[in-house]
Amino acid sequence: MTVIAAHAGLDDVYATVVARNAGDDEFHQAVHEVLGCLQPVLDRHPEYVDAKIVERLCEPERQIVFRVPWTDDRGRIQVNRGMRVEFSSALGPYKGGLRFHPSVDLGILKFLGFEQILKNALTGLQIGAGKGGSDFDPKGRSDAEVMRFCQSFMTELYRHLGPNTDVPAGDIGVGRREIGYLFGQYKRITNRYEAGVLTGKAPDRGGSVLRTEATGYGCAYFVQEMLATRGDSFDGRTVVLSGSGNVAIYAIEKVHQLGGRVVACSDSTGYVVHEKGIDVDLLRQIKEIQRGRLLDYAERIGADATYVADGRVWDVPCHIALPCATQNELDEHDAISLVDNGCVAVGEGANMPSTPGAIGVFRAAGVAFAPGKAANAGGVAVSALEMQQNAVRDSWSIERVDDKLRAIMSDIHARCYETSEDYGEPGNYVLGANAAGFVTVADAMLALGLV
Ligand SMILES: NC(=O)c1ccc[n+]([C@@H]2O[C@H](COP(=O)([O-])OP(=O)(O)OC[C@H]3O[C@@H](n4cnc5c(N)ncnc54)[C@H](O)[C@@H]3O)[C@@H](O)[C@H]2O)c1
Numbered sequence: 001m002t003v004i005a006a007h008a009g010l011d012d013v014y015a016t017v018v019a020r021n022a023g024d025d026e027f028h029q030a031v032h033e034v035l036g037c038l039q040p041v042l043d044r045h046p047e048y049v050d051a052k053i054v055e056r057l058c059e060p061e062r063q064i065v066f067r068v069p070w071t072d073d074r075g076r077i078q079v080n081r082g083m084r085v086e087f088s089s090a091l092g093p094y095k096g097g098l099r100f101h102p103s104v105d106l107g108i109l110k111f112l113g114f115e116q117i118l119k120n121a122l123t124g125l126q127i128g129a130g131k132g133g134s135d136f137d138p139k140g141r142s143d144a145e146v147m148r149f150c151q152s153f154m155t156e157l158y159r160h161l162g163p164n165t166d167v168p169a170g171d172i173g174v175g176r177r178e179i180g181y182l183f184g185q186y187k188r189i190t191n192r193y194e195a196g197v198l199t200g201k202a203p204d205r206g207g208s209v210l211r212t213e214a215t216g217y218g219c220a221y222f223v224q225e226m227l228a229t230r231g232d233s234f235d236g237r238t239v240v241l242s243g244s245g246n247v248a249i250y251a252i253e254k255v256h257q258l259g260g261r262v263v264a265c266s267d268s269t270g271y272v273v274h275e276k277g278i279d280v281d282l283l284r285q286i287k288e289i290q291r292g293r294l295l296d297y298a299e300r301i302g303a304d305a306t307y308v309a310d311g312r313v314w315d316v317p318c319h320i321a322l323p324c325a326t327q328n329e330l331d332e333h334d335a336i337s338l339v340d341n342g343c344v345a346v347g348e349g350a351n352m353p354s355t356p357g358a359i360g361v362f363r364a365a366g367v368a369f370a371p372g373k374a375a376n377a378g379g380v381a382v383s384a385l386e387m388q389q390n391a392v393r394d395s396w397s398i399e400r401v402d403d404k405l406r407a408i409m410s411d412i413h414a415r416c417y418e419t420s421e422d423y424g425e426p427g428n429y430v431l432g433a434n435a436a437g438f439v440t441v442a443d444a445m446l447a448l449g450l451v
Pocket of ligand 1: 170171172173174215242243244245246247248266267268269324325326327329349350351376377379380
């Protein structure tokens with residue numbers, strides 16, 4: 001049987017993705033990276049080629065686009081666009097966050113949903129993949145406006161959700177407050193208290209302890225494992241990270257617990273350097289409670305902290321870098337600056353924060369590099385643990401969830417490392433994560449037949 005010849009070839013699959021999704025640059029980038037790792041996997045598994053697994057994986061199962069009308073505090077009508085890309089349900093209900101940010105469009109959500117397929121597969125838990133959100137900008141909006149927006153958003157989206165169908169969580173611009181409003185409206189419309197329909201809820205209202213911390217903590221755990229393969233650790237090391245949101249704050253907290261010192265972090269307006277180590281309690285208060293800026297942090301610290309407007313946080317010398325803000329925020333130039341300043345390890349807390357050029361620089365310089373789909377999987381993993389707790393109406397202790405999170409991150413690290421070895425490139429975590437995640441989903445798709 002001429003299985004390989006019958007296959008269009010990965011280049012042709014990629015060309016189809018580009019043609020079908022014109023202008024969706026981030027989606028093209030994410031697909032390109034994954035397909036770039038798959039040839040040796042397909043060589044070993046001609047059955048995947050025959051079943052057109054790659055072609056099927058690159059096309060979302062369903063895409064939902066809807067109007068979100070709402071009224072602002074001055075009584076004016078506003079109209080946003082809501083979206084949900086239900087990418088793959090081969091391993092379980094669609095699972096992935098909601099992002100509220102002006103840059104959100106279908107292309108961004110396809111990239112995030114596609115990454116989510118392999119990430120969720122790596123956790124070893126029964127979760128499919130999706131991603132959603134809106135071009136709504138929560139910045140500067142009152143609580144009441146955010147609530148009205150969330151209620152209108154859910155009034156349309158609820159019909160596509162369910163604890164066994166599609167279970168969103170938070171992402172940029174969507175935290176516990178938004179999840180609370182979204183869940184309240186779902187409950188009201190459906191007349192069902194289905195806690196498992198959303199994750200990231202407050203622990204006293206059906207949420208899991210440590211869900212808020214999970215992505216940042218998990219990223220630090222993964223990097224700790226990666227450093228250990230090189231006889232290194234966080235202990236006494238200088239760390240620089242980007243962002244100062246959910247992922248960044250808890251990555252800082254865990255790095256400090258593991259003996260490292262985070263000396264700089266950023267937001268969309270600039271970065272702050274605090275050589276004694278970022279004061280995570282103050283940062284949390286400014287960002288989570290006051291919803292303020294990093295400039296406020298620098299002003300509160302005084303002479304020990306320096307605020308740099310519009311600069312590149314990657315110019316600050318460090319041993320370990322953790323990009324935790326957004327996609328393509330660390331480019332080739334930044335990577336060169338990091339390497340020149342002695343950086344030896346990079347762990348992606350955000351999704352696809354490093355450009356392909358930057359990853360090339362890291363690989364050439366022998367920097368240990370942990371891609372986001374492996375290093376930031378702790379968030380979705382604890383979301384799946386939240387679903388488990390909701391299913392049996394139970395709440396686990398911090399110790400129990402933390403033990404499970406550590407074990408999951410350690411397993412993901414081991415799977416990525418062993419897979420990279422298996423394919424002859426030990427320590428290439430990009431290859432390891434893509435190949436290991438892909439095989440898990442591909443086997444499930446084969447077992448389920450052509451659906
Ligand atoms: N929240 C989760 O559980 C989770 C899980 C996995 C991955 N992620 C990814 O982590 C990243 C951050 O998500 P989050 O939940 O922390 O969001 P968040 O909204 O809490 O924080 C985002 C942070 O990034 C900063 N930022 C945005 N654009 C920036 C830019 N261009 N330069 C510098 N800083 C910038 C913002 O000021 C903010 O501090 C995203 O890529 C997200 O997809 C989040």
